[in-house]
Amino acid sequence: MTEKNDNLLLLKISLIALIVSAISLPQFVEIISPFWILIFYIYWLIYSENKAAYIIALLLGLILDLSQGDILGQNALALILGSAVILRVKKSFYVSNITTQQIYVFIASFVYLVALLIIQIAMSGINFDWLILFAPLTSFIIWPFVRFLLAKLKH
């Protein structure tokens, strides 16, 4: 991918991820819904050669924190750690079959969730809806669809 296409895809993906994250759903669905920003960013990460992946993750996470009214840095930290997982297995991810990719997405989402919850617990105690623990699972399930749709968007 050329640098121009790379940046354009990142812009499109970020906008879609922010819009999808802001769509109001029934409370139960909303809590277990996938970490949209992470799975959209994973798609960009596996195709991009950009050297500043962590800085971009930081900025994207901060944008999400601002738009969602969360603690500034909360999603940013989680997104950096989630991206680190994917970057570690990037070469293998690129050539893996869809099920293996789903497992990588699940692990990254789990790391993202743990980071979110550690910050949440540190700030306001163990006071969160346990249903959120299903979010990595929904990210796992939704990955093939997201990948298919983003591939269409990419072309």
Add this chain to the structure above:
Amino acid sequence: MRLLKLLLPLLIAMALIVLDARFSYLNSFRSSLSTLFTPIYFVVDLPSHIVEWVSDKGSEKAKLISENEQLRNEMIELKVKLQTYNNLVLENQKINLMLNSSYALPNYKAKLAQIKSISQTRLKKQIVINKGSNDGIRKLQVALSSDGVVGQVVQTNPFYSTVRLVNDPTLHVPVKSLKNGYRGITKGVATSKGGMIVEFLPIDSSVNIGDIFVTSGIGSMYPSGYPVGRVVEFEKYANTEFLSIKLEPIVDMNQVEYMLIISKK
């Protein structure tokens, strides 16, 4: 070098978390940047705008006439009720003056706001409304519905504001029992059942299932006397000084469409 590339953003994120959560240094930065998200909010809210527009255009004349007539009747009825209310307010003010009570109702001005279909509820219980700083909405103003307290404004931008709901774990509301005036402080519970707990209510307080807790007005943040929650469960544990009380919010947050954002005159 590779580790540094990871560590630097991590450290920045951690520093921001501490600065934002423990201090208020980033409040103005946050509120000015949140203006940039107005187009995203607008796009997300677009379908409901379209539905509203289509529904407005599609209303038949006869329906409007019938609604108009019904509203006129309701207005007359409310005017009659208002007379009684005015008398009660006057009477209340006199009693408050006589008792020199801290529960005296101050004068508030209110702005009507509508809830927008924008999500902010994965880790927090908050909603976005269609009034922002351009409409005079400010942080810490209180949101009330026709049934009781909804929450408190925690963030504003020129066009939208975020209201943290009364059942969010980070929001505390001073309350008193409507039955006997015992005072405590509510705190939200973030389980799937939701609800709130009342803290600091002495163990010897008389509480029953179904009792209503209303705002006590202490601290002057919330006006006194607005319903907050209904007791659904209570326990008296040994070796504790306080009762354990669970409330369900009086306001059904899923049903609220409009709310009043109030501020002192």
